[in-house]
Amino acid sequence: xxxxxxxxxxxxVKDSAIHGRGLFARERIAKDEIVLIKGGYIFDAATLRDVxxxxxxxxxxxxxxxxxxxxxxxxxxGGMIFSNHSCDPNIGVQGQIVFVAMRDIQPGEELTHDWAxxxxxxxxxxxxxxxxxxxxxxxxxxxxREELQRKYRGYIAWYLQRKIDAGL
Numbered sequence: 001x002x003x004x005x006x007x008x009x010x011x012x013v014k015d016s017a018i019h020g021r022g023l024f025a026r027e028r029i030a031k032d033e034i035v036l037i038k039g040g041y042i043f044d045a046a047t048l049r050d051v052x053x054x055x056x057x058x059x060x061x062x063x064x065x066x067x068x069x070x071x072x073x074x075x076x077x078g079g080m081i082f083s084n085h086s087c088d089p090n091i092g093v094q095g096q097i098v099f100v101a102m103r104d105i106q107p108g109e110e111l112t113h114d115w116a117x118x119x120x121x122x123x124x125x126x127x128x129x130x131x132x133x134x135x136x137x138x139x140x141x142x143x144x145r146e147e148l149q150r151k152y153r154g155y156i157a158w159y160l161q162r163k164i165d166a167g168l
Contacts, residue, residue: 004039004070004079011035011111013082018128022110023082029105035091036099036111040069040079047071060118062096063159085138086112088131092155093117102155116142117156120163 007013010029016022029035038060043051045065051072052059058076059069070079083091083099089112092102099113112129121140135142142148143160156164 004041004075005081006034006037006039007081008033008035016084016110018084018086018110018112018130020084021082022084022112025105025107025109025111027107029101029111031101031103033101034098035101035105036081036083038068038079038081038097038099040075041071042066042068043071060097061120061157061159068097083111083113084129085115085127086110086129086131087114087127087134087138088129089113089117092152093157094155096158100155114142114148114152115140116145116148117152117160119143120160 007023010025010027011023012026013021013023040059042062048059048067054073055070055076058079059067062068070076081099090102090105090109091099091111091113093099093113105111115138119140120143123140125138127134127136127138149164
């Protein structure tokens with residue numbers, strides 16, 4: 001299996017109550033420590049349309065119309081970061097592909113990020129995070145919500161922050 005993404009040795013992938021498999025802390029992780037770096041190939045929307053039917057959602061957006069992720073089934077597992085969504089996350093993105101702890105994380109905690117910090121699409125899904133602040137329904141346009149923009153300042157994908165700063 002090709003290892004396209006970096007996952008801290010302080011983490012482990014296992015079954016998640018939120019969804020499928022998730023990433024969990026096996027040791028204490030300090031605030032601002034790097035826990036994930038999304039890896040893969042950079043590709044455009046046309047390539048995404050070609051590979052997504054066989055790979056499913058395995059990419060993240062890095063700039064308008066550009067994505068990073070695996071391009072073939074044997075690379076999928078090694079390209080995944082296994083960070084499930086939570087409305088009360090403990091990791092956030094800095095730049096486009098680096099995920100850091102937003103607070104100290106204790107062993108056993110699932111590492112989650114709010115997909116509002118990385119996604120800009122037309123998708124919608126029912127949330128299973130179980131957080132007290134759960135929004136119930138997650139959309140690919142949640143990044144537009146002003147309260148989330150304030151909450152995640154400094155932990156939101158660069159391309160989305162540019163849109164927010166431009167008033168888009």
